[in-house]
Amino acid sequence: MTDDSAPARPGLSRRGLLGLAGAGVVGAGIGFGIDRVVTPEAGAVSGAAASYPFYGEHQSGIVTAAQDRLHFAAFDVSDITASELEELLADWTYAANRMTTGLGAGKYGPASGPYDSPPDDTGEALDLPPSGLTITFGFGPSLFDDRFGLAGKRPDALVDLPHFPGDALVDTLVGGDLCIQACSDDPQVAVHAIRNLSRIAFGRASLRWSQLGFGRTSSTTRAQATPRNLFGFKDGTANLRAEDAETAKDVWVQPGDGASWMTGGSYLVSRKIRMTIETWDRTSLREQERVVGRTKGEGAPLSGGTEFSEPDFDATGRADAPLIDTASHVRLAHPSMNDGAALLRRGYNFVDGNDDLGRLNAGLFFICFQRDPRAQFVPIQLQLAKNDAMNEYLRHVGSGIFAVPPGATADRPIGAGLFD
Amino acid sequence: MTDDSAPARPGLSRRGLLGLAGAGVVGAGIGFGIDRVVTPEAGAVSGAAASYPFYGEHQSGIVTAAQDRLHFAAFDVSDITASELEELLADWTYAANRMTTGLGAGKYGPASGPYDSPPDDTGEALDLPPSGLTITFGFGPSLFDDRFGLAGKRPDALVDLPHFPGDALVDTLVGGDLCIQACSDDPQVAVHAIRNLSRIAFGRASLRWSQLGFGRTSSTTRAQATPRNLFGFKDGTANLRAEDAETAKDVWVQPGDGASWMTGGSYLVSRKIRMTIETWDRTSLREQERVVGRTKGEGAPLSGGTEFSEPDFDATGRADAPLIDTASHVRLAHPSMNDGAALLRRGYNFVDGNDDLGRLNAGLFFICFQRDPRAQFVPIQLQLAKNDAMNEYLRHVGSGIFAVPPGATADRPIGAGLFD
Numbered sequence: 046m047t048d049d050s051a052p053a054r055p056g057l058s059r060r061g062l063l064g065l066a067g068a069g070v071v072g073a074g075i076g077f078g079i080d081r082v083v084t085p086e087a088g089a090v091s092g093a094a095a096s097y098p099f100y101g102e103h104q105s106g107i108v109t110a111a112q113d114r115l116h117f118a119a120f121d122v123s124d125i126t127a128s129e130l131e132e133l134l135a136d137w138t139y140a141a142n143r144m145t146t147g148l149g150a151g152k153y154g155p156a157s158g159p160y161d162s163p164p165d166d167t168g169e170a171l172d173l174p175p176s177g178l179t180i181t182f183g184f185g186p187s188l189f190d191d192r193f194g195l196a197g198k199r200p201d202a203l204v205d206l207p208h209f210p211g212d213a214l215v216d217t218l219v220g221g222d223l224c225i226q227a228c229s230d231d232p233q234v235a236v237h238a239i240r241n242l243s244r245i246a247f248g249r250a251s252l253r254w255s256q257l258g259f260g261r262t263s264s265t266t267r268a269q270a271t272p273r274n275l276f277g278f279k280d281g282t283a284n285l286r287a288e289d290a291e292t293a294k295d296v297w298v299q300p301g302d303g304a305s306w307m308t309g310g311s312y313l314v315s316r317k318i319r320m321t322i323e324t325w326d327r328t329s330l331r332e333q334e335r336v337v338g339r340t341k342g343e344g345a346p347l348s349g350g351t352e353f354s355e356p357d358f359d360a361t362g363r364a365d366a367p368l369i370d371t372a373s374h375v376r377l378a379h380p381s382m383n384d385g386a387a388l389l390r391r392g393y394n395f396v397d398g399n400d401d402l403g404r405l406n407a408g409l410f411f412i413c414f415q416r417d418p419r420a421q422f423v424p425i426q427l428q429l430a431k432n433d434a435m436n437e438y439l440r441h442v443g444s445g446i447f448a449v450p451p452g453a454t455a456d457r458p459i460g461a462g463l464f465d
Numbered sequence: 466m467t468d469d470s471a472p473a474r475p476g477l478s479r480r481g482l483l484g485l486a487g488a489g490v491v492g493a494g495i496g497f498g499i500d501r502v503v504t505p506e507a508g509a510v511s512g513a514a515a516s517y518p519f520y521g522e523h524q525s526g527i528v529t530a531a532q533d534r535l536h537f538a539a540f541d542v543s544d545i546t547a548s549e550l551e552e553l554l555a556d557w558t559y560a561a562n563r564m565t566t567g568l569g570a571g572k573y574g575p576a577s578g579p580y581d582s583p584p585d586d587t588g589e590a591l592d593l594p595p596s597g598l599t600i601t602f603g604f605g606p607s608l609f610d611d612r613f614g615l616a617g618k619r620p621d622a623l624v625d626l627p628h629f630p631g632d633a634l635v636d637t638l639v640g641g642d643l644c645i646q647a648c649s650d651d652p653q654v655a656v657h658a659i660r661n662l663s664r665i666a667f668g669r670a671s672l673r674w675s676q677l678g679f680g681r682t683s684s685t686t687r688a689q690a691t692p693r694n695l696f697g698f699k700d701g702t703a704n705l706r707a708e709d710a711e712t713a714k715d716v717w718v719q720p721g722d723g724a725s726w727m728t729g730g731s732y733l734v735s736r737k738i739r740m741t742i743e744t745w746d747r748t749s750l751r752e753q754e755r756v757v758g759r760t761k762g763e764g765a766p767l768s769g770g771t772e773f774s775e776p777d778f779d780a781t782g783r784a785d786a787p788l789i790d791t792a793s794h795v796r797l798a799h800p801s802m803n804d805g806a807a808l809l810r811r812g813y814n815f816v817d818g819n820d821d822l823g824r825l826n827a828g829l830f831f832i833c834f835q836r837d838p839r840a841q842f843v844p845i846q847l848q849l850a851k852n853d854a855m856n857e858y859l860r861h862v863g864s865g866i867f868a869v870p871p872g873a874t875a876d877r878p879i880g881a882g883l884f885d
Contacts, residue, residue: 116816155697156762161749168697168761172690217821232679236816240825244746251823257679257816259652270592277575277588326664329581341588342576396536396656396677397817401637403671405660
């Protein structure tokens with residue numbers, strides 16, 4: 046680890062330490078009666094599990110093989126200055142880089158350091174390996190209002206999402222100035238990351254909404270088996286995959302796309318989609334397969350073949366009816382029905398307890414990445430929202446769109462391009 | 466698998482099938498135009514992962530090595546008769562036994578069977594191994610009111626929990642006629658179990674409250690490392706362990722304990738404990754360790770040694786102050802301070818999004834098992850609720866107590882002893 050010796054960013058800012066310590070107390074060095082030897086890096090955690098580098102050309106957590114668990118958080122930035130925002134992003138970069146290698150969020154870790162100050166890490170991941178942790182940051186449209194002088198930096202592609210037919214959005218589940226997607230194969234590691242980043246932001250940004258996802262519903266590489274959503278179907282078979290030649294141009298912002306600070310970045314759209322699973326569970330197997338357009342067991346298109354067979358939307362059966370219903374999800378979401386537009390999906394199943402009618406509050410936290418939402422998510426979702434037979438069993442209650450900047454390096458924190 | 470051929474319970478009851486199909490439709494055999502061969506057991510899932518037998522002297526999920534994930538559900542029984550309740554428990558037994566072996570909840574599974582009826586399994590666990598799934602059933606005090614003629618069967622040990630000082634219970638998170646604890650190393654498998662059992666109960670019992678837990682906080686066997694709670698500390702080091710000689714008499718109801726149908730059973734107490742982690746995170750390492758009575762890193766008692774060293778509550782340091790504070794959690798919860806009373810703990814960390822002040826709604830879903838709550842949970846919790854320094858950082862918001870009957874066999878469903 047060399048981050049502590051990187052010249053531009055030797056550690057958390059004074060405000061970052063303040064966040065850790067709470068109002069009015071600086072975390073390090075002011076304790077009285079320190080009767081324990083300070084042991085930097087004692088919070089280090091080692092482990093054999095997968096770990097992905099935080100620094101790089103692109104942020105990790107996009108084409109990275111989808112981990113099993115998710116903690117996603119959207120933040121509102123408090124009344125701070127542009128340079129304080131820049132400092133927050135530098136602090137987040139510092140801590141995120143540490144945590145993705147299994148270290149604590151701060152240099153002392155959860156169980157050492159000044160004994161009369163709060164630890165600079167909360168500790169619940171102390172004995173856990175990184176478990177493939179990735180931390181991915183994004184900026185919502187509202188960050189580009191007049192508070193931070195960033196209006197001129199707003200990319201055209203970072204549109205305000207239109208109202209889609211059937212939207213039932215809940216104010217408290219929509220938007221956000223900033224977002225963090227933490228994915229890991231161990232939910233405790235993902236929760237630890239969001240908690241500590243939220244803590245570092247104390248006084249500078251606060252949680253607006255957040256979501257745990259317990260099971261991935263997408264494969265982002267061909268080596269991963271296609272998982273099932275809470276309708277019981279394999280989901281995202283026609284998803285873009287990291288290794289496919291055309292994926293790069295559909296996911297990463299290219300030079301010349303406008304807003305040059307976004308080159309090498311991507312756009313994230315999140316949708317919290319509640320599934321009315323009790324209603325779904327009472328429909329026949331025939332109807333379920335008609336709605337999806339695939340078989341429930343194998344996941345093969347109803348036109349025949351196996352899971353990865355191309356659907357044949359022209360194939361017909363009895364009475365010349367199409368084998369794949371024209372209102373089926375697989376047909377309406379298919380690139381061939383959307384001028385070739387495709388998405389890199391990275392969604393997760395969720396269950397948030399139950400409602401007061403005794404129904405599980407369950408569904409899909411949909412996440413997708415793309416080069417330009419105007420050409421990808423928006424038209425695809427307009428098509429689905431109007432015509433998808435699946436809408437009868439869905440309710441979109443949360444929504445977010447975020448510009449995900451390119452990756453950081455040891456001396457250029459996340460979002461540095463905003464302040465050039 | 467022999468359950469389908471067991472004489473007493475060849476499959477789901479007619480009402481169980483009704484639950485799967487929704488009001489007014491019987492699941493099997495009434496479909497028109499069935500154009501697919503019915504393939505019993507096609508929903509079977511095989512896998513190399515751990516599986517625990519459902520049938521046995523005791524229910525599994527109690528002394529079973531604690532799995533990583535939890536879905537817990539409490540149910541209200543609808544306006545049904547005693548014999549319909551008996552049938553519900555038989556249906557649950559049938560489906561639970563199947564699911565713990567990796568089979569679908571019903572005999573056809575999610576992707577085959579009558580094509581014009583709803584599948585008898587929802588399918589999201591179709592490709593997943595059992596992943597150590599255990600399903601544990603319990604009966605709340607309210608089941609023994611006058612609705613089902615069971616008042617005479619209520620065990621004296623199934624007390625109504627007293628009000629504990631500081632309780633901040635929320636009505637909708639308390640009680641329940643029935644409970645199901647589903648534990649698995651894969652959260653999707655645990656969610657699948659609760660969802661399908663809830664579905665089978667349609668019209669007979671409905672969800673009252675439910676809880677997902679993402680990380681175990683207890684070790685129930687000595688082979689398991691002690692995990693950390695969201696305070697960042699190892700939790701339950703002094704917990705009873707399955708292999709300890711004295712555990713059996715502290716966990717299982719013994720002959721002569723009263724309510725003979727409970728012999729071989731246990732009593733489950735659940736407490737949803739919200740942790741005010743933002744406040745905790747701003748306290749010094751010194752204060753955190755004082756409150757817990759152990760070091761944060763190693764988990765050793767502050768009287769010295771390593772994690773499993775016995776705490777020495779008489780040891781003193783500077784100015785003759787006790788090294789382990791008299792109000793510390795480790796001291797007040799210790800069997801030596803509770804007339805030897807101990808609990809088998811099986812709790813899980815939870816995060817349920819955040820509140821509207823931007824604080825994570827997080828904490829511990831505490832579960833314990835014991836032979837008699839009057840001699841174990843109740844006096845220990847009274848002691849803690851009055852004196853534990855940790856109370857400043859806790860709020861008990863949910864609560865349940867359930868009689869967990871002995872294990873089922875192929876011809877005696879869960880709770881059969883209630884109806885003898």
